[in-house]
Amino acid sequence: MARTGSGIHCGRYTNQPVDAAVVFLIGMRFNAIHRPDRWAPVFTAMPKMLKYLAQRPEVGMMAYDLWFGRTTLALTYWRSVQHLQDFASDREAPHLEPWRAFMRRVGDDGTVGIWHETYEISPGSHETVYANMPAFGLGKAVGVRPVGAGTTTARRRMQEAGTGRQLTG
Template identity: 50%
Template structure:
């Protein structure tokens, strides 16, 4: 492991992620700027996610394990959850910021086409997902669950898929 240029810690070599026996959930969510000049429509949508992430950061018991964001005309937040139930409970909780943001989107944008929102949810279980990180900071499933060095017992996709359960 080395710190490079003041950025995130980079783990030299090849690493993988190990899922817990109960698995977890990967949730992709984002928005698309369909009419860039309609700042009045997309700014409230874009500003809702930081509030949600701040709330989740203050409440680790809700099951959010972390995520990574990318920005462009279509944005994406790739997030990791302890379980799909945790994700669904957060999305529907009256005391959490998601439900009100979703209602506000439907009131302000609805089906007018100015800004799109999207999400995809994937359940991941040991033996059904495998990951490799080479010369990367702790990232993705490895950062959300267990980040470990690849060994002779995990040096191929086939081996990682078979051995991705509990050690």
């Protein structure tokens, strides 16, 4: 696999076959930028959770990427919905207490928005392509391989994902 010194996979790549995974998007929005007393605890909770998860692959998170702005975004990939839910409800993990603190301190006062979306990936329900990119997204979570025979179009990658095997021709 051709890679540059900066970790970029040159050419076109797709993800390795995957039977199932979960895409979990989560973030916050600064609604009152002048109120760091409200948003700072929320903002600083996510890096602690991601560090915890990165150090414990058995918990089920496979990979993540972050974007910052007025609305922040963490794109995460999980082994299953059950893994995600188990983490969210684990009293020993760094999620429940920040969630409860948010509800106590901020609640519905409108100063900070939080959001998440969960999507299950099943065979035939996804396809990926990366061109001249470092490890990213689902490919970062499960690995990548060059686009080749049977994976040159989005339609073919969807078909391959549905069969769980590499197509030819």
